[in-house]
Amino acid sequence: MPLHIYLPHISPQGLEKVEIALAWDEGVKLNPRLKAARRALEIEGESSFLVLGNAKMLETQGRRIIHLEIGEPDFTTPANIREAAIRALKEGETHYTPTPGMLELRRAIAEKTAQDFGVEVCFENVSVTLGSKEAIFAALASIVEEGDEVIYPNPGYQAYASGVMFFGGKPVPVRLREEDEFRMTPDEVNRLVSDRTKAIIINSPQNPTGAVLSRDDVKGIVEIAKDAGAYVISDEIYRYIIYDGLKHYSPLQFDENLENTIVVDGFSKYYAMTGWRLGYVITPEHLTAPLQLVLNLVTACPSSFIQIGGLEALRNGSNAVREMVEQYAIRRGVVIEEVSKMSGVHMVRPRGAFYGFLNVKEIIGRAGINSLKLASILLEKYGVAVLHGSAMGSFGEGYVRISYANSVENIRNGLRIMSKAFNEIAGF
Ligand SMILES: Cc1ncc(COP(=O)(O)O)c(C=O)c1O
Missing domain, CATH: 3.40.640.10 (Type I PLP-dependent aspartate aminotransferase-like (Major domain))
Structure with missing residues (x-):
């Protein structure tokens, strides 16, 4: 029997996990001693990379995706x-x-x-x-x-x-x-x-x-x-x-x-x-x-x-850091402004880093879904990639994370699309 591990994955069906076969072929007869160690199988991978992978896959199919999922500066190194x-x-x-x-x-x-x-x-x-x-x-x-x-x-x-x-x-x-x-x-x-x-x-x-x-x-x-x-x-x-x-x-x-x-x-x-x-x-x-x-x-x-x-x-490098932080501050302002206009969503004012952690409990409560499913719908149907809060631990359920290390235009567009999506999903 091949070994299987489960990776979090956002599929069109909104499945929480997909089975990944570790043996390349069900028919391969493996010596039972040939198996990966439990400690490796139990590693929980960084979900933002998995979401990024899914978003990239959609892009190869010709979809336009706004990336608010990955925590990485859009700036090139000075x-x-x-x-x-x-x-x-x-x-x-x-x-x-x-x-x-x-x-x-x-x-x-x-x-x-x-x-x-x-x-x-x-x-x-x-x-x-x-x-x-x-x-x-x-x-x-x-x-x-x-x-x-x-x-x-x-x-x-x-x-x-x-x-x-x-x-x-x-x-x-x-x-x-x-x-x-x-x-x-x-x-x-x-x-x-x-x-x-x-x-x-x-x-x-x-x-x-x-x-x-x-x-x-x-x-x-x-x-x-x-x-x-x-x-x-x-x-x-x-x-x-x-x-x-x-x-x-x-x-x-x-x-x-x-x-x-x-x-x-x-x-x-x-x-x-x-x-x-x-x-x-x-x-x-x-x-x-x-x-x-x-x-x-x-x-x-x-x-x-x-x-x-x-x-x-x-x-x-300190001048470049200062300039980039000034840009992040402007973008944070855009996030605070746009989120404040959303129905059924609120956010604690972020004081540092470049993330907004949006409380979407009302949206998912009304729709009867979880944050992963919400993120999956946002990506699949609306073309906005965000990270489901549960990817950051059990107490992150009920939230989605957006990264504002992105252009003001992308942030504004992404959040406006999300606002419209939330209204449709929650039936406001
Ligand atoms: C809190 C925190 N620590 C560590 C890292 C890892 O960063 P790196 O390995 O690129 O230095 C990250 C990356 O997202 C992070 O958010």
Whole structure:
């Protein structure tokens, strides 16, 4: 018998899952010992990529789709960063680097972190990774043991819970609530801490809600972690994309001896470098060597010329970041305006990142469907790709996420089509 796994998939019928045969042919007689490990079969893939795949398939059939599903800047990486990498290649920067990355890049990351947060960060504890996704994986790989509990935001970035389970841990969701503007509050975290808590994952500004943690939130969570003897893994990948004059806080600022904090960050979002796959992790000193052993096992080192691009971003990229954030702020304004005109839909004002998390409970309630089916109808019938909220965890049901890392024209058109669609679907 071939093995099967199930992937979330939006089909014309709105099916939640499709069966994917792992054996290429039902007729192939496999030795029963030839089978994939359960840990691989149970990984929950990132749904936005699956939705993107479905949308692209429709485009190949000649349909015009407005893409509001994928969390990636529409901007091309700033020219000086691209040129630095090209120059590096031309100059023969084609070799392995040390596992945690080039010394200059690690120093530059440590300096920038120190500058931004006013804390001393030793460059030896900075490890460069292939995107922040690898940083999350390596962080979890180096701390999670069988049965350990890891508290994480739900709705939230999918890789947290999947990563914890991959290493035999137990993901413990914190339900983010609209009445708290989706902030992960110390009170909620405190309720879930146990003697098995190994880590608390925070993400501010947050995907998918745009929530930004306050100084007291971050400080409070660090204190809880310290009392519990747990780590705080802080995913700060959207930290410069923040609005309304709010400030980003890192647990680094409240963890005096830098014992509990693991910072995950990357170049993908604010430098518009998603395709480069460049990120980093800052660890407490006692974790640096184990984490670097994991990185050594998995990737040996990040690509050399890509790291030179990253160095240029850190040295001469802040103006470009400011300009892109100005554009995101304008687009956020368009989202707030258009959503406020929709019937039966509301949205907590996003304070950071580039997502709107639309409460569509009234629409799906009236239509007797779930958020996945709604997203499927929006894509199939109306040509707008969005992410169903349940893709971001069980507490995301009742919502859809849109990414406004897109042109004002596309955002406005997409949201107006959605508004019309919601009226038709809900029968207003
Ligand atoms: C919260 C969060 N963390 C991490 C990532 C991974 O980003 P990358 O691996 O491109 O650095 C994403 C990507 O969408 C994200 O939203």
